[in-house]
Amino acid sequence: MIRKTAAVWAGKATGTLSRVTRRGGGTTLPGDVARAIDPKILTRLAQDLTYGSIVITGTNGKTTTARLVSYLLEGAGHRVVSNRAGANLIFGATAAALDRAGADGRLRADWGVFEIDEASLPRAVDEIQPRATLVLNLFRDQLDRYGELESIAKKIEQALSTLPEGARAVLNADDPRVAEIGLGLPYRPLWYGLDDVSIAAKTLPHAADARTCPRCGASLIFDAVYVGHDGVYRCPNGDFARPEPDLRATDIKLNGFESLALTIAGTRIELPLGGLYNCYNVLAAYAVAYSVGLEPQYIADRLKTFKPAFGRQERVEFRGRHLVLVLSKNPAGFNETVRTAVDLAKGTNYILGLNDRKADGTDVSWIWDVDFEQLKDRARVVIPAGVRAHDLAVRLKYAGVKAEAPETDPGKALDVLIKNTDEGDTAYVLCTYTAMLDIRAELVRRGWAQPYWET
Amino acid sequence: MGAAILGNMRFTVGWLYPDLMNIYGDRGNILTLLKRAEWHGLEPHLVELGRGAAAEMQDVDVFFFGGGQDREQALIYDDLRQYKQESLQRAVDDGVQILAVCGGYQLLGHYYQTADGERFDGIGMLDVKTEAGKKRFIGDVVVQTGIEGMVPDTLVGFENHSGRTFLGPGAKPLGKVLMGKGNNGSDKTEGAVQGNIIGTYLHGSLLPKNPHLADYVIGKALKRRGDGALSHLDDSAELAAHGWILQRAQRR
Numbered sequence: 147m148i149r150k151t152a153a154v155w156a157g158k159a160t161g162t163l164s165r166v167t168r169r170g171g172g173t174t175l176p177g178d179v180a181r182a183i184d185p186k187i188l189t190r191l192a193q194d195l196t197y198g199s200i201v202i203t204g205t206n207g208k209t210t211t212a213r214l215v216s217y218l219l220e221g222a223g224h225r226v227v228s229n230r231a232g233a234n235l236i237f238g239a240t241a242a243a244l245d246r247a248g249a250d251g252r253l254r255a256d257w258g259v260f261e262i263d264e265a266s267l268p269r270a271v272d273e274i275q276p277r278a279t280l281v282l283n284l285f286r287d288q289l290d291r292y293g294e295l296e297s298i299a300k301k302i303e304q305a306l307s308t309l310p311e312g313a314r315a316v317l318n319a320d321d322p323r324v325a326e327i328g329l330g331l332p333y334r335p336l337w338y339g340l341d342d343v344s345i346a347a348k349t350l351p352h353a354a355d356a357r358t359c360p361r362c363g364a365s366l367i368f369d370a371v372y373v374g375h376d377g378v379y380r381c382p383n384g385d386f387a388r389p390e391p392d393l394r395a396t397d398i399k400l401n402g403f404e405s406l407a408l409t410i411a412g413t414r415i416e417l418p419l420g421g422l423y424n425c426y427n428v429l430a431a432y433a434v435a436y437s438v439g440l441e442p443q444y445i446a447d448r449l450k451t452f453k454p455a456f457g458r459q460e461r462v463e464f465r466g467r468h469l470v471l472v473l474s475k476n477p478a479g480f481n482e483t484v485r486t487a488v489d490l491a492k493g494t495n496y497i498l499g500l501n502d503r504k505a506d507g508t509d510v511s512w513i514w515d516v517d518f519e520q521l522k523d524r525a526r527v528v529i530p531a532g533v534r535a536h537d538l539a540v541r542l543k544y545a546g547v548k549a550e551a552p553e554t555d556p557g558k559a560l561d562v563l564i565k566n567t568d569e570g571d572t573a574y575v576l577c578t579y580t581a582m583l584d585i586r587a588e589l590v591r592r593g594w595a596q597p598y599w600e601t
Numbered sequence: 602m603g604a605a606i607l608g609n610m611r612f613t614v615g616w617l618y619p620d621l622m623n624i625y626g627d628r629g630n631i632l633t634l635l636k637r638a639e640w641h642g643l644e645p646h647l648v649e650l651g652r653g654a655a656a657e658m659q660d661v662d663v664f665f666f667g668g669g670q671d672r673e674q675a676l677i678y679d680d681l682r683q684y685k686q687e688s689l690q691r692a693v694d695d696g697v698q699i700l701a702v703c704g705g706y707q708l709l710g711h712y713y714q715t716a717d718g719e720r721f722d723g724i725g726m727l728d729v730k731t732e733a734g735k736k737r738f739i740g741d742v743v744v745q746t747g748i749e750g751m752v753p754d755t756l757v758g759f760e761n762h763s764g765r766t767f768l769g770p771g772a773k774p775l776g777k778v779l780m781g782k783g784n785n786g787s788d789k790t791e792g793a794v795q796g797n798i799i800g801t802y803l804h805g806s807l808l809p810k811n812p813h814l815a816d817y818v819i820g821k822a823l824k825r826r827g828d829g830a831l832s833h834l835d836d837s838a839e840l841a842a843h844g845w846i847l848q849r850a851q852r853r
């Protein structure tokens with residue numbers, strides 16, 4: 147117990163210090179320090195929670211979904227501890243728990259809601275012993291570590307096989323890789339999926355990567371495609387198909403980046419976030435909230451007032467111009483944000499930002515699988531930005547999209563965008579993770595946006 | 602004179618296993634071949650060659666063979682031998698070009714040997730063999746190409762492979778590694794050229810940032826039809842992206 151208290155104190159001191167020195171909002175360093183003193187610190191803190199933890203993993207949508215779940219729990223009067231600001235490694239979860247621990251070393255909260263990256267899930271399940279584990283999707287992400295995806299899927303399956311007594315696994319039935327994991331479990335998970343052919347595509351986008359049957363290798367048949375390789379699929383040989391969802395979203399209405407609406411088991415849900423990918427996020431959050439006992443009508447009422455996280459459809463105003471910041475970090479994600487911006491929001495002005503730092507993935511080859519052709523003849527101003535702006539410029543040239551000169555300096559990219567955007571108009575900033583950090587830092591420097599740990 | 606003759610000429614790209622061997626954005630090579638053919642005044646045409654018997658293989662001017670994951674790669678071994686090998690060999694003998702990247706490069710060689718010593722036979726059209734190494738080679742690559750007369754004489758790309766490929770006497774390296782690991786990390790070679798086949802580990806995609814290599818492949822494919830002269834295109838955007846990688850390489 148003394149060790150736990152010492153670890154909590156050391157971690158908390160580190161957190162304060164790193165916030166004061168402005169080194170990244172103090173999101174993971176305290177976790178490193180506390181774990182060095184007491185390696186079991188997260189397990190001990192998680193045991194202090196009144197009801198337990200919810201762990202959320204998947205390639206796309208973790209941050210938004212975790213925030214939705216926290217928002218639902220908080221609105222119901224629960225004290226929630228969660229790892230915000232994108233620090234979704236196990237150290238970030240530890241740091242978040244430390245931040246909320248009292249001087250006696252005890253964590254005073256009812257629920258933990260932790261977003262955990264796919265590779266860390268086994269460790270997180272082992273240390274946190276969650277009440278519910280949510281797997282959103284498994285897309286091709288950072289290519290420079292892509293070789294690991296097969297083994298990550300195996301690890302997730304193992305982790306889910308050893309959930310504590312009474313714990314739930316909540317899985318996306320529409321994702322063939324997630325379904326493959328779920329169908330191999332010794333129990334039946336809670337499946338969710340979309341059911342509205344009116345908003346579905348019939349063919350897979352180029353970014354799709356789970357095209358074959360895990361049992362026999364045949365090419366899967368997709369009766370509906372929603373996001374990336376997520377949809378309604380079956381093997382022609384009949385040995386693998388999308389599991390029947392327990393919770394399904396129907397009557398989907400999409401209104402640009404403004405809002406969406408859908409019906410889950412008779413309850414109409416409206417959310418002030420746009421994009422088909424957020425239908426998955428809100429359905430997943432609903433499934434988790436429902437599985438821990440929140441009432442459908444309460445969920446619907448509460449979601450109407452939700453606010454997005456940093457860089458996820460965040461809005462910034464500048465001299466009458468509206469900027470919408472949308473994180474776009476891999477082929478499936480970028481395809482969807484471009485589709486939403488062009489088709490649903492009728493956007494004409496864009497910064498597209500591509501960096502190749504470690505957090506973005508150092509291989510940028512994937513931009514050739516994003517269907518930037520969607521912008522052709524529909525976008526008026528497109529500014530290729532970020533460290534790899536020149537690569538984006540070439541990609542746009544071969545997509546037949548007329549673009550401005552590539553701009554590696556975020557400030558200059560913003561200047562060109564503002565110059566070309568009329569008062570009252572909206573412009574879209576679609577960027578990879580650190581490219582978004584760079585643009586945002588510039589917005590903060592100019593006083594147009596708040597530092598992210600204050601929002 | 603080229604444009605007038607090329608104007609009515611169809612140019613066909615054959616994409617081997619587009620659904621299974623396209624994990625590293627290698628589709629950029631297809632887009633580049635098709636677009637540049639169009640800009641050169643040709644009529645571009647794409648043939649997708651998935652699993653199963655392949656029609657239209659005899660019409661192809663350039664084949665592209667990309668990289669996949671182990672799981673997907675295992676699904677095409679038999680198909681490649683059963684339905685594609687014979688047509689590919691006949692095409693190459695006739696002057697058709699093949700560009701193969703990463704997994705496709707390995708499969709055109711004699712074999713790939715896993716870390717456990719298990720051997721997967723390739724189709725042996727390239728005199729190379731590949732064995733799995735412990736460490737994965739991941740990062741930017743700059744190569745000085747051995748192809749004569751190519752301007753610029755550098756190729757840039759991104760490698761991501763654990764295979765160590767060694768060339769036999771029948772194959773020549775595509776170039777010398779200036780930065781990165783290349784074929785095996787030990788002999789400073791990258792890729793292989795053998796007759797009308799080019800194999801390489803470079804993703805990126807390769808051709809968009811190396812337009813000179815793209816035109817070299819297109820021009821060579823056209824030669825067998827009597828005309829390899831291509832018009833001059835404005836490659837300033839492509840070469841700026843190429844040059845940016847060279848500059849960063851020099852700073853490191």
Ligand SMILES: [Zn+2]
Pocket residue numbers: 359360361362363364381382383384385386
């Ligand atoms: Zn099957």
